[in-house]
Amino acid sequence: MSIKKIILALGLLTVSLGHSQNQALFAEATQFYNQGEYESALENYGQILENGEHSAALYFNMGNCHYKLGNIGPSIYHYEKALLLSPNDAEILNNLAYAQNMRLDAIQEMPKSDIARLYEGVVSFMTFDQWAYAAVILVILFVMAYLCYYFFHRANHKRLALISGMLALALGAISLLMAYLQLQQTNNDDPAIVLAKQVKVSSEPNSASNALFTLHEGTKVKVVDGLGDWQKIRLADGQSGWLLAESIKKIKDF
Amino acid sequence: MGFKGKIIFFMGLALCFGPQALAQDGDVEFNMVLSKDQLAINERLRVDFSMNKDGDNFSPPSFEGFKVVMGPSQSVSSSWINGKRSFSKTYTYIVMPTARGTFTIGQASIEIGGETYKTLPQEVEVTEAVDRPNGQPSPQDVASDNLHLVAELSKGSPYLNEGITVVYKLYVGTNVSVSNYRALDNPQYTNFWSQDIPVGRHEVQNGTYQGKPYRYVVLKRVVLYPQRSGELELEPLSLEVFVDVPTNQRDFFGRTIYTQATQTVSAGKRTIMVKPLPEEGKPANFGGAVGDFKFSVTTSKRELNAAESLQARVEVSGKGNLKLFKLPEPEIPSALEVYDPEYQENVRTQLSGMEGSIANTYTIVPSYRGKYPIPSIHFSYFDPKAGSYVTLSSEKIDIEVLEGPQASTFNAPAPGEPDKQLVVPLGKQFHFIKLDAGLQSREARPFFGSRGFYLWLLLPLLSIPIAILLFKKREAMASDVVGNKIKTANRLAKRYLSTAKRELGNKEAFYVALEKGLHNYLKAKLKIPTSDFSKEKIREILSEKGVVPGDGEVFIELLTNCEMARYSPFSEVQMQLDYDRASEVISKMDKQL
Numbered sequence: 001m002s003i004k005k006i007i008l009a010l011g012l013l014t015v016s017l018g019h020s021q022n023q024a025l026f027a028e029a030t031q032f033y034n035q036g037e038y039e040s041a042l043e044n045y046g047q048i049l050e051n052g053e054h055s056a057a058l059y060f061n062m063g064n065c066h067y068k069l070g071n072i073g074p075s076i077y078h079y080e081k082a083l084l085l086s087p088n089d090a091e092i093l094n095n096l097a098y099a100q101n102m103r104l105d106a107i108q109e110m111p112k113s114d115i116a117r118l119y120e121g122v123v124s125f126m127t128f129d130q131w132a133y134a135a136v137i138l139v140i141l142f143v144m145a146y147l148c149y150y151f152f153h154r155a156n157h158k159r160l161a162l163i164s165g166m167l168a169l170a171l172g173a174i175s176l177l178m179a180y181l182q183l184q185q186t187n188n189d190d191p192a193i194v195l196a197k198q199v200k201v202s203s204e205p206n207s208a209s210n211a212l213f214t215l216h217e218g219t220k221v222k223v224v225d226g227l228g229d230w231q232k233i234r235l236a237d238g239q240s241g242w243l244l245a246e247s248i249k250k251i252k253d254f
Numbered sequence: 255m256g257f258k259g260k261i262i263f264f265m266g267l268a269l270c271f272g273p274q275a276l277a278q279d280g281d282v283e284f285n286m287v288l289s290k291d292q293l294a295i296n297e298r299l300r301v302d303f304s305m306n307k308d309g310d311n312f313s314p315p316s317f318e319g320f321k322v323v324m325g326p327s328q329s330v331s332s333s334w335i336n337g338k339r340s341f342s343k344t345y346t347y348i349v350m351p352t353a354r355g356t357f358t359i360g361q362a363s364i365e366i367g368g369e370t371y372k373t374l375p376q377e378v379e380v381t382e383a384v385d386r387p388n389g390q391p392s393p394q395d396v397a398s399d400n401l402h403l404v405a406e407l408s409k410g411s412p413y414l415n416e417g418i419t420v421v422y423k424l425y426v427g428t429n430v431s432v433s434n435y436r437a438l439d440n441p442q443y444t445n446f447w448s449q450d451i452p453v454g455r456h457e458v459q460n461g462t463y464q465g466k467p468y469r470y471v472v473l474k475r476v477v478l479y480p481q482r483s484g485e486l487e488l489e490p491l492s493l494e495v496f497v498d499v500p501t502n503q504r505d506f507f508g509r510t511i512y513t514q515a516t517q518t519v520s521a522g523k524r525t526i527m528v529k530p531l532p533e534e535g536k537p538a539n540f541g542g543a544v545g546d547f548k549f550s551v552t553t554s555k556r557e558l559n560a561a562e563s564l565q566a567r568v569e570v571s572g573k574g575n576l577k578l579f580k581l582p583e584p585e586i587p588s589a590l591e592v593y594d595p596e597y598q599e600n601v602r603t604q605l606s607g608m609e610g611s612i613a614n615t616y617t618i619v620p621s622y623r624g625k626y627p628i629p630s631i632h633f634s635y636f637d638p639k640a641g642s643y644v645t646l647s648s649e650k651i652d653i654e655v656l657e658g659p660q661a662s663t664f665n666a667p668a669p670g671e672p673d674k675q676l677v678v679p680l681g682k683q684f685h686f687i688k689l690d691a692g693l694q695s696r697e698a699r700p701f702f703g704s705r706g707f708y709l710w711l712l713l714p715l716l717s718i719p720i721a722i723l724l725f726k727k728r729e730a731m732a733s734d735v736v737g738n739k740i741k742t743a744n745r746l747a748k749r750y751l752s753t754a755k756r757e758l759g760n761k762e763a764f765y766v767a768l769e770k771g772l773h774n775y776l777k778a779k780l781k782i783p784t785s786d787f788s789k790e791k792i793r794e795i796l797s798e799k800g801v802v803p804g805d806g807e808v809f810i811e812l813l814t815n816c817e818m819a820r821y822s823p824f825s826e827v828q829m830q831l832d833y834d835r836a837s838e839v840i841s842k843m844d845k846q847l
Contacts, residue, residue: 019693026691033687054696057688064687070627070652091685098684101624106588132702136710143714147721176711179702197629216585217629254696 022048029061038065054254056086060095067099073195073217073249075099080193080220080251087127104216109236123181131179138172141165190223192233192248199248201241205230212241221248282307282366286315286359286373294384295351298323301359303373304344309366312345315373319357319380320349351380393499393515400427401495402463403473405488405521413529414483415544415575416638417607422474422491422521425463431512434496435473438518441489447479447578449603477603479575483530492520531636537645539582543635545574545607551584551631551648553618560658563619568595568648570633571611576601581614582633587626590653593617623658624684627651750775751837758833761824768836769816772809775840789813801846808839 029044042065045058063078079096086092112120126134145165152158200211205227215221215235224240225232231248234240282305289300299320303312314326325347332341351357356379361372402425409418426432456471463470473493480486498512505511531544547570554565568581577599586592595614602610620626628651637644701707754767777783780795787795789810796806815832 022693023691026693030687030689048693049696052696053693055692055694057690057692061687064685067625067684070625070650072627091688094683095685098624101589101622102587102627103589104585104587104629129701132707136707139711140714143718146718150722151725183700183702 019053022051022053025051026058033061033065036068038068041065054085056082056089056092058082059085060089060092063092063099064095067095067102070102072099072102073193076103076218076220077193077195077249077251080191081254084251087124100218103218105219107219107235107237110238123178123185126178126182128179128182128186131175131182135172135175135179138168138175142168142172190250190252192221192223192231192250194219194221194247195249196247199243201233201239201243203241205232205242209242213239215243223248223250282369282371284309284362284364284366284371284373286362286376288359288376288378291377292379292381293351294381295354296383297351299349299351299378301347301349302344303346303362303364304342305364305366305371306341307366308341308343309364309371312364313362314345314347315360315362315375317347317349317359319352319355320359321352322347323350324348351378354380354382356380393501393513394517396499397430397495397497397515397517400430400499401425401432401497401517401519402468403491403493403519403521404463405491405524407488407524407526411527411529412480413544413636413638414531415479415481415542415578415636417545417575418478418480418526419605419607420474420476420478420488420524421472421605423461423470424473424493424495424519425461425468425470426497427466427468429500431498432471432495433498433514436494438492438494439490439520441491443476443478443488445480445482445486447481447575449477449608451475451477451603451605475605477605477607479578480526480528481578483528486526486528488524488526490520490523492518494518532641535643537632537634537643539632539645540634540636540643541579541582543570543574543579543633544638545572545576545635546637546639547572547574547633547635547646549633549646549648551628551651553628553651553653556652557654557656558620560620560622560655563617564653566616566618566628566651567613568616568631569611569613573607573609574635576608576610576612581612582631583614584616584631585629586616586618587628589620589622589624590626591619591621593619618653620653620655621658623655626653626655628653750778750840751833754833754836758829759826761819761829764829764833765816765819765824768832769813772813772816772836772840779844796843799846801843805839805842805846808835809843812836812839 025044025048029041029048032038032041032044042062045062045065048054048058059078059082063075063082066075066078076096076099079092079099082092083089083096142165145161145168149158149161149165152161194215194217197217199215201213201215202209203212219235221233221235223231224234226245227242229245230242231245232240232242233248284303284305287302287304289302293299301317303314308330312326326345328343328345330341330343332339345362356377358375358377360375363370363372365371404423404425406421406423407418408420409416412418424432424435453472453475456473458469458471461468461470474491495517497515497517499515500510500512503511550567550569552567552569554567555562558564566584566586568584570576570581593616595616598613598615600610601608601612630647630650632645632647634643634645636642750771751768754764754771757763757767773783776792780799782795792813793806793810796809797803801809812832812835
C-alpha cells in the first residue's frame with residue numbers, strides 16, 4: 001500500500017516536473033526566436049514534443065521558425081498541424097497563407113457547389129470533440145428546460161421552457177450528428193504535405209511506370225491508398241497518382 | 255673573255271693551294287641520287303653518285319635487275335665562293351630495268367682520306383610500259399602531282415555534340431604556282447551542326463606533305479558538332495584549280511616558260527566515328543550540353559516592394575555546343591508573376607569551337623508581400639575531356655517582398671484561361687509566434703466516443719425521471735392528511751414528552767415529567783411560563799388564544815390527572831392512555847395556536 005503511494009507520488013512529481021520543464025523550454029524558445037536563432041528555437045520545440053506534449057501554439061511557432069529559415073515544406077506541415085488542433089485560428093491561417101505563397105506548385109482547387117461548401121463550412125466549424133462538448137451542454141440545457149417546464153405553474157413560463165427545451169434538444173441532436181460526420185470526415189481524410197524538394201508522381205506504385213506529373217515541396221495531398229513503400233495520393237484539383245511514402249509526411253501523425 | 259680568264263685563274267689557284275689548306279674542313283658526303291623512284295619498264299633511270307671530296311677506289315653497286323646502258327661518266331666541279339671552296343665529283347650511270355617489280359639499288363663505296371664511305375640502298379619500282387617513255391610529263395600530270403587538297407580533322411572520333419574542326423588545306427608543290435581556284439562542290443554537312451569560319455587572307459605557309467616540302471594555303475575552316483552518333487561521312491570538297499606549270503622551254507632571256515593547266519582536286523571522303531554519350535551516370539536533367547561550362551542563376555534584387563519588378567538571369571558560359579542545348583528553367587513560386595524569358599546569346603565561334611555565354615532573363619513581378627524562395631536548379635553537361643558528366647547547381651535565392659497590398663479577393667481565372675499563378679490571399683502582417691504554450695499531452699484521447707462522453711450525454715437525461723419521481727413523492731406526502739397528523743403528533747410528543755415516555759411505568763416520575771412537558775409546551779407556544787398559574791388561568795389563556803374548548807378541557811384534565819396521580823394509585827394502562835391523550839391534545843392544539 002505504501003509502495004503504491006510512493007510510486008503514485010513519484011509519477012505525479014515527474015509529470016509536474018516535466019510540465020514545468022517544458023514551459024521553461026517554451027519560454028526559452030521564444031527568446032531564441034526573438035533573437036533570430038530559429039534553429040535553437042526549433043531544437044527546444046522538438047524537445048517539448050519528445051517530452052510528450054504538444055499544442056497548436058507549439059506547432060504554429062515551429063511553422064514560423066521554418067518559414068523564417070525558408071523551409072517551405074516543414075513550415076506548411078507545422079501550420080497544418082496547428083490548424084488540426086485549433087481550426088479557424090486566424091493567426092495560423094494568415095501565416096499559413098504566407099508559407100503557401102512560397103510553394104512552386106499551382107494547384108487549383110476543384111470548384112465546389114454552394115451546398116457542398118455550406119455543408120463543409122458547417123461541419124468543420126468545430127472539431128468533433130468540440131461538437132461533442134456542445135452536444136453535452138445542450139443536453140444538460142434540455143434537461144433543465146424540461147424540468148422547468150414540469151415544475152412551472154404559469155402557462156407562459158411553461159411555454160417558454162418547453163420551446164427552449166425542444167430547441168436545445170434539437171440543437172443537441174444536430175451537434176451529435178455533426179460530431180459524427182466530422183469524425184467520419186476526419187477518419188477518411190488523411191492529408192499529407194510533400195517534404196521532398198521534388199517528387200515524381202507515377203501512374204503505378206513502381207519505379208518503372210511513367211511519371212504523370214511532378215510535385216514540389218509544400219504541396220498538400222490527400223493519401224487515399226498505400227502499397228508497400230508507395231502511397232496513392234490525390235490533389236485538390238482531382239489528379240491522383242502514386243509516390244514514394246518517404247517524400248510526404250502525414251499531418252495527422254502526432 | 256677577260257672575265258672568264260680570271261675565273262679560270264682563280265680555279266687554278268684553288269687547285270694549287272686549296273686541298274692542302276682546306277682538306278680537313280667539313281664532313282664528307284657521299285650520296286646516291288636517283289632521277290626517279292618509279293619508272294616504266296621501257297624507261298631509263300639515271301643514277302648519280304656524288305661526293306664533296308675526291309676519293310679513290312670507287313666501286314659502283316651491282317644494279318641488280320638493271321642493265322647499265324651508259325657510264326660511268328665523271329664530272330668534277332670546284333668553286334670558291336667568299337673564300338670557301340666547294341667541291342663536287344659525280345659518277346653518273348644510266349641504267350635500264352630488265353624486269354617489272356621492285357628492285358633495290360645497293361651500296362656504292364669509295365675511299366676518301368683513308369676511310370671507306372658507302373651510300374644508302376634505295377628501292378625502285380618498275381611498272382608496266384608507258385606510251386611515251388622518258389617523255390616530257392604533260393602540264394596536267396605535273397599539276398596533278400603537285401596539287402593536293404587535304405581535309406584535316408581535329409579529332410577522328412569525337413563524342414556526340416563535341417565540337418570538331420575541319421581545315422581544308424591546298425598543298426602546292428614548289429615548282430608550280432596557283433593562279434586561281436573555284437569551288438565546284440561545297441559539302442553539305444548533314445548530321446552536323448556546322449559553322450564556317452571565314453578565311454580572310456590566303457597566307458602561303460610552308461609545310462610538308464608526305465615527307466616532301468610543299469607550300470600550303472588554308473582554304474576553308476569549318477566547326478562541326480555531330481548531331482548523331484555512329485559513322486558519319488564528310489562529303490568531299492572539290493576545287494577546280496588553275497595552275498602555272500613550268501615547261502622545259504626557255505624564253506629569250508633564259509627564263510622558264512610556264513603553261514596553264516586546270517586541275518580538279520577533291521579532299522576525299524572522310525568518315526567520322528561519332529561516339530554516343532555514355533549512358534552510365536547520365537543525369538536525369540541532361541539536356542545535351544557537351545563541353546566545359548559555368549552555370550549561374552542571379553537576380554537583380556533580393557528585396558523589393560510588390561509591383562516592382564526584378565530580373566532573374568539563368569546563364570551558362572564556357573566552351574562547347576552553346577547554341578545547341580536548352581537552358582534549364584528556374585522554378586519560381588507560383589505566387590510570383592513571371593513573364594516569358596528574354597534569350598541573350600553572346601557566342602563566338604572559333605577554330606576551337608563555340609565560346610561565350612547564353613542566358614535567359616526572366617522578369618518577375620511579385621504582387622504580395624512575403625518571402626519567395628527560388629530553389630537551386632541544376633545544369634548538367636558532358637565533359638568530353640574527362641569523359642564524364644558534370645552537374646552544376648545554382649545557389650538558392652530568397653526574394654523578400656517588403657511592402658505590398660494585403661489580402662485582396664482572389665479571383666479565380668475564368669474557365670478556359672490557363673493561369674499558372676495561384677496566390678493565397680494574405681493578411682497584413684506575418685504574425686509573431688504565440689507566447690502562451692497551452693501544452694497538453696500528445697496522447698490526448700478524443701472526448702467524442704469516450705465513456706465519459708456517453709455518461710455526460712445520458713446522465714442528464716436519466717435525471718429527468720429521477721427528479722420527477724422525487725417531486726411526485728413529495729406531492730403524495732403533502733396530500734396524505736392522516737399520516738401528517740400522526741407525524742406532527744409524533745414530532746411534538748418526541749419533543750416535549752420524551753422524558754415522560756422514558757418514565758412510562760414509573761408512576762411518580764412519569765406524571766412529574768408529563769406535567770413538566772405540558773407546561774413546557776405551553777411555555778414554548780405562548781411564551782408564558784404557566785407552571786405557577788392556576789388551572790382557571792390556563793383555561794382562560796387557552797380560550798383567549800382560540801383553542802377549541804374541548805381540547806382545553808382535555809389539557810386541563812391531564813394537568814389535574816398529573817396532580818392526582820401523586821396521591822392515588824394509577825395503573826400502567828392509565829399511564830399509557832394519559833400519554834397518548836397528551837400527545838394527541840398537543841398536536842391538536844398546535845394547529846390552533
